[in-house]
Amino acid sequence: MTKEEKAEYAKEYYEANKVKIKLRSKEYRRNNKEKKALQDKIYRDNNKEKVASHSKQWALENKEKRKTSVKKWALKNKDKVMQIQKRYYENLELKNSDISKRALKAWSFQIKKRDNYTCQMCCSTEKLHAHHIFSKSKHPTLALILNNGITLCEACHMEEHALNGDI
Numbered sequence: 572m573t574k575e576e577k578a579e580y581a582k583e584y585y586e587a588n589k590v591k592i593k594l595r596s597k598e599y600r601r602n603n604k605e606k607k608a609l610q611d612k613i614y615r616d617n618n619k620e621k622v623a624s625h626s627k628q629w630a631l632e633n634k635e636k637r638k639t640s641v642k643k644w645a646l647k648n649k650d651k652v653m654q655i656q657k658r659y660y661e662n663l664e665l666k667n668s669d670i671s672k673r674a675l676k677a678w679s680f681q682i683k684k685r686d687n688y689t690c691q692m693c694c695s696t697e698k699l700h701a702h703h704i705f706s707k708s709k710h711p712t713l714a715l716i717l718n719n720g721i722t723l724c725e726a727c728h729m730e731e732h733a734l735n736g737d738i
């Protein structure tokens with residue numbers, strides 16, 4: 572068979588079996604969904620920094636989109652959100668044992684007062700937290716510095732920790 576003949580044959584074969592081929596590739600894709608998800612997960616695990624910086628960049632460029640998608644996600648995954656929160660507060664408890672709670676309370680009060688009792692991400696004035704920009708656990712010497720604090724509402728605070736973790 573010449574090249575042209577082969578190409579002609581392939582074309583004819585495709586035309587004659589269009590439906591079958593399409594069905595088969597659909598099935599193939601469906602069967603490989605799990606495999607693909609696994610591959611993606613492995614890729615993410617192996618390229619954590621790359622993925623993190625990518626998503627950080629994306630988040631910066633798509634602040635509004637990100638906010639609605641996180642909110643949507645949070646509504647659909649209330650259990651997960653609770654878990655994240657619980658873990659966060661448990662960690663906080665552990666990490667804080669060496670920093671005076673009273674001092675932290677005073678620090679948090681100062682931060683909120685300075686920020687006019689307003690979330691600095693979404694301007695909400697409800698359920699406000701004082702968030703450490705550099706985490707207390709990794710930077711205990713910055714724990715009570717006013718410049719290291721920012722006022723965030725509960726939702727934005729959760730989002731911040733869920734997406735960026737501790738710096």
Ligand SMILES: [Zn+2]
Binds near residue numbers: 702703728732
């Ligand atoms: Zn925080």
Ligand SMILES: [Zn+2]
Binds near residue numbers: 690728
């Ligand atoms: Zn907020």
